[in-house]
Structures are given as C-alpha cells and as structure tokens.
Amino acid sequence: MLNLFSKKTFIADLFDGFVDIHNHLLPGLDDGAPDVDIAIQLIQELMQIGFGGSISTPHTMNEYYANTPLTINTAKEGLLKALQENDIHFKLSASSEYMMDGHFQDILKKGEILPLRDRYVLVEMSYLQPPINLDEIIFDITSKEYIPVLAHPERYNYLHQDFSKYTDLKQRGCLFQLNMLALSDYYGSSTKKTAYKFIEDGYYDFIGSDVHHMRHINSLKNMKLTAKYVPAIEGLISKTRETFNP
Ligand SMILES: [Fe+2]
Known part of the structure; x- marks a missing residue:
C-alpha cells in the first residue's frame, strides 16, 4: 500500500520568488561570496531554484569581520550596480548577522545597527x-x-541537552530562524533532530538559507522534504514573506 507520508517534495518547489532573510551573498565582507563575479553566479543559481531576492546578512563579528553599516551598504551598492549591468532582476537589500558579544553591545548603544526590517x-x-x-x-x-x-x-549543539534554555530565550523575546539545510544531513544528525523537534513544537518563526557558497545552493537544490513537513515549511516561508516583504 502506498504510504502517503513517503511522498517527498523538493524544498525548491516551495520558494516561488522567496526573498531570503539570511545569507552571505554580499561580496568581500566575510566568509561568503569573495567577489562580485561569484556573488552574481550565486544569485543566478538561487534564482534558478526559485529565489526572487535577498536581504543579505554579512557577519558583523568584531575581530574577524569588522563590518559596519558603511562597509555593508557599499558592498550592496556595488552588487546592485553589477546586477543592473547584467540585467538581472533580483531584489537586493542589506542587513547583518550580528555576533552577540561586547562589540555588538557597543554598537547597539550607539545605534549603529542595520536591522533586517523595522525593528x-x-x-x-x-x-x-x-x-x-x-x-x-x-x-x-x-x-x-x-x-x-x-x-x-x-545549530548550537551545546544547548541540545537542555531545551529549557531555548524556552527561556523565547520567553525573553527571541524569535527563531531555521536554516533550511538543517532539515537535511548537512549540519549533522543532532542539528537535524533538533530542527525537526522545533518544527513539531512550533518553535520557529522564520526560515532562511544562510547560503555562503555554491555547495550550500547545490545541497538546497537536491533537498527533499517528507510530505508531513511540507505544510510547516510552507507556513514558515509565508510568515517570513509577510513579515519582511509584505
Ligand atoms: Fe549566517
């Protein structure tokens, strides 16, 4: 007998112009795209699997990636220009992925933050x-x-043994963003198990790709979801879209 739940869907079939909220496409700022040409290649590949745009989020990490709104906006402007010159229609804006450390506390105080959108x-x-x-x-x-x-x-393996810390973070006002590839074996079994548990418990608010390079995109291209989880992922894609690209 055919098991209904054995049917699988490519995650890419759900994107439908999705504007990603977490990735490292901006060139030359971190461990993502090293230059404009590669950034363009990554964007073209992402468009082929159904992405329509991106709020790009280079790391701001004091000693490693000393980004500021200026470095980020400058890279964004350069990439926008290249997109235009190549007649590529991809919605691009910029924010950052902030490492929670003392430097972040300083720039928060000074108001030097680039939010994803609104607050x-x-x-x-x-x-x-x-x-x-x-x-x-x-x-x-x-x-x-x-x-x-x-x-x-x-992906924070040190929290996998104590889920109360996650509940505590939620109670303190944190929203949770799922990395798509966590639903595959890409980051390992403990991460995957935790991701599915969070889906079942309704812990996620948003979804993002966290794409740094072509290996991530190729893995996304081949990634399939069991039918049982498709509605939850569709829900996260819609909520992300409604919140960041209404
Ligand atoms: Fe990231």
Missing part, C-alpha cells in the same frame, strides 16, 4: 559556547525595542 535584528552566538552575559545582551536588544531574531538555534 528585527538577526543575531547569532558562537558554535562553541554561549556568551556568559547572554541574558544581559538579550535585555539590551529588547530594551532598545529591537526584536532579536536568533539565527539557526538548531
């Missing part, structure tokens, strides 16, 4: 350990009336 700010933590003053940083964000969108919560 939404994309933030991340180290993959090795959370910041010791995580609660204080979240408080700093929300007291400035920004809304923290935590990038890929499923």
Whole structure:
C-alpha cells in the first residue's frame, strides 16, 4: 500500500520568488561570496531554484569581520550596480548577522545597527559556547525595542541537552530562524533532530538559507522534504514573506 507520508517534495518547489532573510551573498565582507563575479553566479543559481531576492546578512563579528553599516551598504551598492549591468532582476537589500558579544553591545548603544526590517535584528552566538552575559545582551536588544531574531538555534549543539534554555530565550523575546539545510544531513544528525523537534513544537518563526557558497545552493537544490513537513515549511516561508516583504 502506498504510504502517503513517503511522498517527498523538493524544498525548491516551495520558494516561488522567496526573498531570503539570511545569507552571505554580499561580496568581500566575510566568509561568503569573495567577489562580485561569484556573488552574481550565486544569485543566478538561487534564482534558478526559485529565489526572487535577498536581504543579505554579512557577519558583523568584531575581530574577524569588522563590518559596519558603511562597509555593508557599499558592498550592496556595488552588487546592485553589477546586477543592473547584467540585467538581472533580483531584489537586493542589506542587513547583518550580528555576533552577540561586547562589540555588538557597543554598537547597539550607539545605534549603529542595520536591522533586517523595522525593528528585527538577526543575531547569532558562537558554535562553541554561549556568551556568559547572554541574558544581559538579550535585555539590551529588547530594551532598545529591537526584536532579536536568533539565527539557526538548531545549530548550537551545546544547548541540545537542555531545551529549557531555548524556552527561556523565547520567553525573553527571541524569535527563531531555521536554516533550511538543517532539515537535511548537512549540519549533522543532532542539528537535524533538533530542527525537526522545533518544527513539531512550533518553535520557529522564520526560515532562511544562510547560503555562503555554491555547495550550500547545490545541497538546497537536491533537498527533499517528507510530505508531513511540507505544510510547516510552507507556513514558515509565508510568515517570513509577510513579515519582511509584505
Ligand atoms: Fe549566517
């Protein structure tokens, strides 16, 4: 007998002009696209799998990627120009993925933040350990009336043993952004298991690609979802679209 739930759908079939809210397409700023030519190639590949645009989010990470609104906007302008010259119609805007550290607290104080849109700010933590003053940083964000969108919560393996920390982050006002590839084996089994648990518990608010390079895009291209999870992913895609590109 045919099992209804064995039917699979390519995730790419759900994109339909999706404007991504997390990726590293802006050239020369971080560990994403190294130059304009590669950024254009990545964008063309993303368009082929159904993306219509991007709010690009280079890392702002004090010692490694010392980005500022100026470096980010300059790279965005350069890429927009190249898109225009190549007659490529891709909606491009820019924000950043902020590492929650002391430098972030400083620029938050100074108001030197590029939100995703309105008051939404994309933030991340180290993959090795959370910041010791995580609660204080979240408080700093929300007291400035920004809304923290935590990038890929499923990828912080040190939290996988204690889900109460995730509940606590939600209660403190963090919204959760799923990395699409976490639903495949790309980041490993513990991340994948956590991602599916969060989907089942309705913990995610938004979805993003976190594309850095062609390997990510090729993996997305081949990625399939079990029918059971398609409505949840469609829901996340719609909510992301309604919030950031109404
Ligand atoms: Fe990222």
